[in-house]
Structure formats: structure tokens, C-alpha cells
Amino acid sequence: MNINSKISVVLFLLLFMNAKGQNESAFQIARLKYNGGGDWYNDPSAEVNLLRFVSQNTNIKVKAEYKFVDISSEEIFSYPFLFMTGHGNVVFSKDDAIRLRKYLENGGFLYIDDDYSLDKAVRREMKKVFPEKDFVELPFSHGIYNILYDFSAGPPKTHKHDENVPQGFGIFIDKRLAVFYTYESNPSDGWADPEVHQDPQNKREEALRFGTNVVLWALSN
Helix, strand or coil, X not given: CCHHHHHHHHHHHHHCCCCCCCCCCCECCEEXXXXXXXXXXXXXXXXXXXXXXXHHHXXXXXXXXXXXXXXXXXXXXXXXXXXXEECCCCECCHHHHHHHHHHHHCCCEEEEEECCCCHHHHHHHHHHHCCCCCCXXXXXXXXXXCCCCCCCCCCCCCCCCCCCCCEEEEEEECCEEEEEEEECCCHHHHHCCHHHHCCCHHHHHHHHHHHHHXXXXXXXX
């Protein structure tokens, strides 16, 4: 399937999406609020800027505003795309894990971006959601890396962190990528307003392109 065909699939999905809390033909990202003390709320401009970039560079209609949903709420089922980030700790209750699993098994998508030091907690808590599954590193040939923009060398290195190689991991339900996790990459910092992290424009553009790939892949698969 070529790029235009894939974007057409996305548009078809969006036109028939009638989720609570969203305009019928507008796509919106929901930030996942979790427990444990991590700053799930940091850089609220990130999703807004990504959505604006998606709108400007594809035919997808978006609702470019910051929206968060609590993992303990049924409201997570109103959004096809959840975004999770932060530093430090994450704690899912038993009910949270059950709810998130149900969300993902019913077609929802979760993108997790480690903003630094989130890795240990993310891996531990996602084991509560899927005890039988592990994160697997995605090959650079995976479609998420080339659905629109070319990232054939893998995730971008937006921030140094520990200066390790950036990696992208996934959890699959059957053959569908239901959870995508970027580590040592941190593209969502590049989505934030320029003055927040003072990243060069080329780094911000790279990060926004990568985020657009993630959105397109999530909605077309």
C-alpha cells in the first residue's frame, strides 16, 4: 500500500469516528494521567504542536488542543490514541491495568515516550497490563518508520539522555502494534514550544515528522 492509500485509510477511519469528547471528523490525542508521582503533565504544548503539524502536512482534520484523561476513568475509551510520558515513577492499580488492557484489546493505541528515567517503571507496569507479553524492539523496516516520512535508521535522537542509541519498542496484539515505546529518543520534547527546550529547528522538524508517522500508523492499522 502506498502513502496516499494509507492516508486514505486514515481519513476513512476519522470520518466515521464518533468518540465521546471529540468532533466527529477531528482527531485528538489524549494525554494519559497516571499515578506514582511521575510528571505525566509536562510539556502540555507538545501534542498541540504535533496536531497542528499533522493538520498542515496531511489531510487529517484535528482538534489541536491539550486534553488529558485519567487512567482510572472510562474516558480513555473515548480516544483512539493515548500519549504517555514523564520522568520517574509510574504505578498502575489492578483496575488500571485491566482497564488499559481492555482499551488496547479493543483497538486503542498507546504511545509512550520516555522523557528520561521512565524506563524501569514503564516496563514493570506494562507487565501488569500484559503479563504474558514483553516489549520487542521494532526492526527499522517496520512500517511506522516509513509510512510517510523516512526514518529508516530508526527513531530520532532528539535529546541526549544517557547518550545511548535511540530505540523503538512495541507490544503487539495478534499482529497489530498496540503499544509503541520510544527510549533514549524523546521526540515529544521536540514537539514542545521552541522556547521550552530550545532545540534547533531541524531537530523540532525531525521530531514532528516522526510523531506524524506514529499518528498515521496508529490510525491506519
